[in-house]
Amino acid sequence: MKLTILGCYAATPRTFTNPTSQVLEIKNRLFLIDCGEGTQVQLRKNKIKFSKINHIFISHLHGDHFFGLVGVVSTFALLGRTTDLHIYGPKGIKEIITLQLRLSNSWTNYGLFFHELESIASETIYEDDKVLVKTIPLKHRVYTNGFLFQEKVGERKLDLDAVQNYGIETCYYQIIKNGKDITLDDGTVIDNYKLTFDPIPAKSYAFCSDTVYEESILPIIKNVDVLYHESTFLKSEEALAKKTLHSTATEAATIASKACVKQLLLGHYSTRYESIERFREEAETIFENVLLADDGKSFDF
Amino acid sequence: MKLTILGCYAATPRTFTNPTSQVLEIKNRLFLIDCGEGTQVQLRKNKIKFSKINHIFISHLHGDHFFGLVGVVSTFALLGRTTDLHIYGPKGIKEIITLQLRLSNSWTNYGLFFHELESIASETIYEDDKVLVKTIPLKHRVYTNGFLFQEKVGERKLDLDAVQNYGIETCYYQIIKNGKDITLDDGTVIDNYKLTFDPIPAKSYAFCSDTVYEESILPIIKNVDVLYHESTFLKSEEALAKKTLHSTATEAATIASKACVKQLLLGHYSTRYESIERFREEAETIFENVLLADDGKSFDF
Known part of the structure; x- marks a missing residue:
């Protein structure tokens, strides 16, 4: 399982930081998770083959998580893609993309399939012989899902x-x-x-962004190998986190600890802080196995 | 009159090139022309103050000219802007932006005014005591306007x-x-x-992108100081230019010559060519005063 962080900063793209997007590779499948503005350039910079991405998951319809999607869809078409592309995201995502394609009088030559999500309970939204993907209902200012990626147990x-x-x-x-x-x-x-x-143990990855501290997700993410949990703020901005329905590093670590996950990966940092190391330091007071996401960083799990 | 090229390459943003966007400063007013994906980051990189942009002109609804607009509108809101923002562009631009703002449950605190264009004849779309902006109807695969920016003659x-x-x-x-x-x-x-x-002569700038070779624009751009004319292709790809309703460097230079403009600025290059110098060389066989746009380049006229 390999995770490449294309962007992991909150709010707006900046000169040296990118909004949320990451690529998860499991069993030779590439899953694109969220798609902030500039994602297609980040894919190029990180030498990720466009043609290998067949499934895109959008957590919620805040700009820093989806403004780059129409560009990705459009560029795939310009490059002559023919393979189907599946997009999973909140109701409305189809209208956003198709309106822009219609008004630009350009359609895709490949099959473009939207799987719009509305359920407030966790559901399986993707399954093949090797991988299963479930939603993790999160609590944010708009309808939001995290995503749980589970490898299936292989043969002996x-x-x-x-x-x-x-x-x-x-x-x-x-x-x-x-x-x-x-x-x-x-x-x-x-x-x-x-x-x-025994077969190689099946790995699991839970992506939880954006969300307020929310214990209802614990049963879904229990024991996962890697939990990406947003930590927009530090504890010093706890009130702001509550108000904007985001989490602090302390809260992300508390969720990791209560869910007994193996590793916690922090991200979605507010750009108000000079060093992201402070997020790790704060989280490590609660949970020992903390990693920091950063743009262009890859993790082999 | 100062022009800053934020992006001037065709089709898709790439690792080192950006789609169309430029900032024209006339008499201390900043006009943003087109807004491909990544424009807000290019504005930051070129140290252009967001707060000074009050008018955005969109030529047409192909992604490489407007996919960055929703990000700009949204970021202006996140940064607490209160000044009105006016957007001029083809019919449909309002629906594209408002749909995304509505679905993200985030509205702007500033006044957001859309001036949707439908006319196939040139019309004045902006005027104040110093500057006048007219459309230049262009011929492309979708409804497209160039824009003519004219300084008004100042006092003696x-x-x-x-x-x-x-x-x-x-x-x-x-x-x-x-x-x-x-x-x-x-x-x-x-x-x-x-x-x-005598007063300082009033300057004029004509932005013409995207368009096939089209002589009907000559009366509108006659004698302008600077003509930005797209040259997506070289003459060797003339057939492709015709098919896609783009222009070659030769055609751009021919328009410049026939319109008796003072300077020709080329841009909207296809990324198939290794060096953009070839566009200048080709154009200079027809018209002597040729400049090359490039990302991050500024021109004082």
């Missing part, structure tokens, strides 16, 4: 020495990897655990 | 030595600057030209 790993010692033919390997026991020609039953190793 | 300059020699009191200075003759106490009439110098 074959113990090659063991299967060869038992003289098992290769045509049985797949059913062994699927977890089945094997009966040898002499009638002996070999338990699957003697022929295989 | 007082010849201080002359007025003092004639013993004329200061209370008459303004009517002399307005062009009136003066009758002295002894009845002698002093012609105005003996008391004043």
Whole structure:
């Protein structure tokens, strides 16, 4: 699982900082999460292939999370894309994009599918044989979802020495990897655990931005490997965080701790602070495993 | 008259090039012309004060000319702007911006006025005591206008030595600057030209992008000081220019020559060419006074 931060600062794009957008790679699939203005240039700068992005998830309709979407959709068309593109986001996202395409008298040659979200309960919005994506209902000034990306547990790993010692033919390997026991020609039953190793543990990533401190998300994000939780402010601006329905680094760390996640990744920083290190310092007083998102930074989990 | 090029490349923003946007300063007024994605960051990089921009002109509704507008409008609001902002552009521009503001549940605290354009004839769309702006109907794949910015002729300059020699009191200075003759106490009439110098010549700037080669614009841009004319392609791609309703550097230079403009400024380059110098070389075979726009470049005219 590889995460590339294209932008992680709040409010407006600035000379050296970008609004929210990130690319999550799981099992060779690329998921674009949020799409602030300038995302297409950030994709270029980070050498991410446009053609590999088939699914875009938009958390909410504040500009710093979606103003770059129409540019991405439009540029994909200009570059001759033919593969379907799926966009998941709040009701209204379809009208925003299609209005602009219609008025510019330019349509996409590829299939453009909108999956508009309205549910206030968590729901599965994407699933294939390797990955599952669920919404994480958040509490912000407009309808907002975080997204939980879960790898599915893979097949068991074959113990090659063991299967060869038992003289098992290769045509049985797949059913062994699927977890089945094997009966040898002499009638002996070999338990699957003697022929295989446990599969690589399935990873999970929860993206939670923007949101006020909200414990109702705990059951959904419980035990995830990595939690990206917004920390727009430090504790010193707690009142402002409450008023604007954002979180402080302390609150993000408290959620991480209560959800027993393995790692906390902070982001969506207000640009009022000179150093983002202060977010880490504050969060580490509550939760020990804290990482800082920053534009252009990649994480291999 | 000072022109700052924020972006002058065609189609999509790229790592080192920006789509169309420029700032024209005339008589201490700042006019923003077109607003491709990333314009607000380009404004920051070029240290142009957001608060001084009160009028934005959008030529047409192709993404590389307006995708940055909603971000500019939104950022102005976030920064607490209170001064009115006027936007001039094709019908539809209001719906595009207001839909996004409505869905993001954020409105501007400042007055936001849209002046939607539909006329296929040139019309005056802005006028104050110093500056006049007219549309230049262009021919492109969607409804498109260029814009002609004309300084108004200022008052005559007082010849201080002359007025003092004639013993004329200061209370008459303004009517002399307005062009009136003066009758002295002894009845002698002093012609105005003996008391004043000609005013600084009024400058004019014509912005023409995007457009196919179109001679119907000649009467409108006749004799302008500076003509910005798109040159998306070189002559070698003339067929492609015709097909996409763009111009070549040769065609831009031909228009400049026929309109007897003083200077031609080229821009809206396709990124297929390695060096933009080739546009200048081609245009100079037809018209001698050719300048090249480039991102971040400023011109004092």
